[in-house]
Amino acid sequence: xxxxxxxxxxxxxxxxxxxxxxxxxxxxxxxxxxxxxxxxxxxxxxxxxxxxxxxxxxxxxxxxxxxxxxxxxxxxxxxxxxxxxxxxxxxxxxxxxxxxxxxxxxxxxxxxxxxxxxxxxxxxxxxxxxxxxxxxxxxxxxxxxxxxxxxxxxxxxxxxxxxxxxxxxxxxxxxxxxxxxxxxxxxxxxxxxxxxxxxxxxxxxxxxxxxxxxxxxxxxxxxxxxxxxxxxxxxxxxxxxxxxxxxxxxxxxxxxxxxxxxxxxxxx
Amino acid sequence: xxxxxxxxxxxxxxxxxxxxxxxxxxxxxxxxxxxxxxxxxxxxxxxxxxxxxxxxxxxxxxxxxxxxxxxxxxxxxxxxxxxxxxxxxxxxxxxxxxxxxxxxxxxxxxxxxxxxxxxxxxxxxxxxxxxxxxxxxxxxxxxxxxxxxxxxxxxxxxxxxxxxxxxxxxxxxxxxxxxxxxxxxxxxxxxxxxxxxxxxxxxxxxxxxxxxxxxxxxxxxxxxxxxxxxxxxxxxxxxxxxxxxxxxxxxxxxxxxxxxxxxxxxxxxxxxxxxxxx
Numbered sequence: 001x002x003x004x005x006x007x008x009x010x011x012x013x014x015x016x017x018x019x020x021x022x023x024x025x026x027x028x029x030x031x032x033x034x035x036x037x038x039x040x041x042x043x044x045x046x047x048x049x050x051x052x053x054x055x056x057x058x059x060x061x062x063x064x065x066x067x068x069x070x071x072x073x074x075x076x077x078x079x080x081x082x083x084x085x086x087x088x089x090x091x092x093x094x095x096x097x098x099x100x101x102x103x104x105x106x107x108x109x110x111x112x113x114x115x116x117x118x119x120x121x122x123x124x125x126x127x128x129x130x131x132x133x134x135x136x137x138x139x140x141x142x143x144x145x146x147x148x149x150x151x152x153x154x155x156x157x158x159x160x161x162x163x164x165x166x167x168x169x170x171x172x173x174x175x176x177x178x179x180x181x182x183x184x185x186x187x188x189x190x191x192x193x194x195x196x197x198x199x200x201x202x203x204x205x206x207x208x209x210x211x212x213x214x215x216x217x218x219x220x221x222x223x224x225x226x227x228x229x230x231x232x233x234x235x236x237x238x239x240x241x242x243x244x245x246x247x248x249x250x251x252x253x254x255x256x257x258x259x260x261x262x263x264x265x266x267x268x
Numbered sequence: 269x270x271x272x273x274x275x276x277x278x279x280x281x282x283x284x285x286x287x288x289x290x291x292x293x294x295x296x297x298x299x300x301x302x303x304x305x306x307x308x309x310x311x312x313x314x315x316x317x318x319x320x321x322x323x324x325x326x327x328x329x330x331x332x333x334x335x336x337x338x339x340x341x342x343x344x345x346x347x348x349x350x351x352x353x354x355x356x357x358x359x360x361x362x363x364x365x366x367x368x369x370x371x372x373x374x375x376x377x378x379x380x381x382x383x384x385x386x387x388x389x390x391x392x393x394x395x396x397x398x399x400x401x402x403x404x405x406x407x408x409x410x411x412x413x414x415x416x417x418x419x420x421x422x423x424x425x426x427x428x429x430x431x432x433x434x435x436x437x438x439x440x441x442x443x444x445x446x447x448x449x450x451x452x453x454x455x456x457x458x459x460x461x462x463x464x465x466x467x468x469x470x471x472x473x474x475x476x477x478x479x480x481x482x483x484x485x486x487x488x489x490x491x492x493x494x495x496x497x498x499x500x501x502x503x504x505x506x507x508x509x510x511x512x513x514x515x516x517x518x519x520x521x522x523x524x525x526x527x528x529x530x531x532x533x534x535x536x537x538x539x540x541x542x543x544x545x546x
Contacts, residue, residue: 059436062436062440063440064436064439064440082440082441082442083440085436085437085440087433087436087437089433091431091433091434091437093434093451093452093455094537094538095455095456095458095536095537095538096455104437104441104451105441107451108438108441108442108443108447108451109441136536136537137537138537138542156441
């Protein structure tokens with residue numbers, strides 16, 4: 001995790017976006033211009049309303065789509081540890097066991113099974129799925145599938161973990177549990193995490209920094225630092241500090257929404 | 269590394285409860301079959317219909333036993349033709365679909381002609397095939413023409429139905445074209461391919477019979493279709509029925525065998541092969 005004791009500017013950037021725009025083939029301007037810096041080891045949430053371009057930004061960082069303009073610099077792309085990506089859906093191969101799903105990135109990197117098995121077992125144990133390695137995805141609950149998806153993203157020991165509303169479809173209790181698990185893994189592994197969500201509460205609970213985005217086309221409207229004591233736990237969820245941060249972030253989100261509404265009126 | 273607390277184990281066997289209603293899938297068709305036979309027999313007896321118009325079920329069964337040596341030989345010929353047509357359709361349909369998937373240029377060039385083959389009635393093509401090709405080859409080609417399009421269409425659909433996020437994941441991990449095909453597209457397309465093969469199994473038999481009828485009319489032949497034609501010329505209607513019965517049973521067995529293969533390959537993961545939750 002990013003060392004809070006260090007001044008932010010002293011921590012090297014893991015991701016740098018400059019003047020990034022994305023226009024889809026149908027003419028929809030989804031994003032931009034977007035400027036964003038994310039530092040190594042930082043846990044950042046991109047927060048905004050549905051359709052504001054958060055997921056587009058994440059896919060641009062992953063290299064799954066190309067920007068229409070601007071530059072996307074991702075330090076991890078040149079390293080041996082590719083980016084880990086967790087989708088909104090578990091996105092598991094239904095024809096493979098959980099072990100083979102988790103092994104997939106290593107298989108694609110031509111790592112022989114004999115060499116990858118220990119790493120696969122290790123990461124399955126990390127997400128609490130050691131006993132479910134031979135199960136098929138349909139045999140697991142929604143939360144367990146998400147854990148498997150997280151294990152697959154972690155198996156290559158990526159420098160950056162990109163998460164696209166991974167817990168949005170889960171019930172509240174499961175989501176709280178997975179939030180805690182994710183924070184525990186982040187503290188333990190020290191990865192850079194970029195987490196897309198439309199939940200104010202989730203973004204405040206998880207992040208060191210919340211980047212609030214405007215509606216389409218998505219731009220950075222505000223940034224809120226969440227300077228809370230670590231580790232965060234259920235006590236933090238019920239604290240005054242948490243409520244205060246949620247209020248601030250909510251206001252920033254409303255302001256972002258108002259900005260866009262005013263801009264639309266002005267254009268009209 | 270410490271990691272997270274392991275999740276409590278669950279009894280995965282309980283996810284798929286056994287179905288005590290399975291027997292109904294066997295009993296009801298059998299009941300309908302017996303009722304049909306009884307009705308058929310009653311119609312023949314009460315109406316005193318002569319055997320050269322409509323033989324009773326008992327006479328058909330007796331003919332089947334008496335003519336078994338002739339009919340079984342013909343059945344073997346027809347089944348071999350259907351099998352050859354089916355294998356050619358399976359290999360050709362899947363291979364062509366893979367080529368289409370790898371090259372849009374090829375798909376645009378060849379798909380219209382595949383559709384032409386599909387929409388042209390085989391009974392109209394068969395006489396031409398019998399002129400240009402040796403008889404047995406022509407019959408197999410006809411079986412192939414009828415059976416290959418469902419395999420091609422289903423495989424193409426399957427290969428194009430890959431989950432977009434999974435495709436993105438393979439892109440993220442810089443998978444090669446071969447890896448995408450082997451680990452993603454082919455497994456994802458498997459239920460579609462098997463669906464196409466199930467249709468193709470029956471169609472290859474139909475194609476073989478249609479071509480045999482054309483060949484039988486043109487010259488020598490010894491398949492079941494030829495026996496049906498020969499029996500109709502001789503007004504040996506009981507043998508005609510016996511041959512038809514064998515064809516129907518062969519079609520059902522082909523379908524069941526392919527359904528069994530499909531179930532075996534999909535039973536662990538695909539919705540179509542899973543038992544319904546109660």
